[in-house]
Amino acid sequence: MPKPYPAEFRARAVALVLAGRRVADVAYDLGISAGGLSNWIRQDRIDRGEIDGRSTTENAELRASRKRIRDLEEEVAILRAASKLLGEDKPHHKGFTR
Numbered sequence: 001m002p003k004p005y006p007a008e009f010r011a012r013a014v015a016l017v018l019a020g021r022r023v024a025d026v027a028y029d030l031g032i033s034a035g036g037l038s039n040w041i042r043q044d045r046i047d048r049g050e051i052d053g054r055s056t057t058e059n060a061e062l063r064a065s066r067k068r069i070r071d072l073e074e075e076v077a078i079l080r081a082a083s084k085l086l087g088e089d090k091p092h093h094k095g096f097t098r
Contacts, residue, residue, distance in 0.1 A: 005032070013037055014044045 009030075016026045017037065027034040046053035054062070083089050 010040045011044075014040050017041055 013026060013030055013032070014037075017023055018041075023037055023041070024034050027037045030037075042051070042053075043056065045051045047055050080089075
């Protein structure tokens with residue numbers, strides 16, 4: 001996966017298009033794809049509230065939440081395996097006080 005462009009670079013590219021230059025011309029001059037630049041423009045419009053969609057901050061929060069869920073699920077799987085290994089997953093007898 002290619003390394004993402006810095007936020008300042010993306011913001012300047014979008015600003016050039018918003019200033020009236022054609023997407024294809026700006027993309028060619030900067031050495032990026034026109035489709036990628038169009039995506040940046042669409043995301044900028046979402047962030048400014050012009051069109052509906054998930055903002056950049058919402059995307060970051062969602063990504064962080066999904067990572068946290070993956071980490072927690074992994075911890076649960078490890079704890080389940082450990083309890084099975086230690087025999088704690090078996091039912092206890094009736095007089096068990098622990």
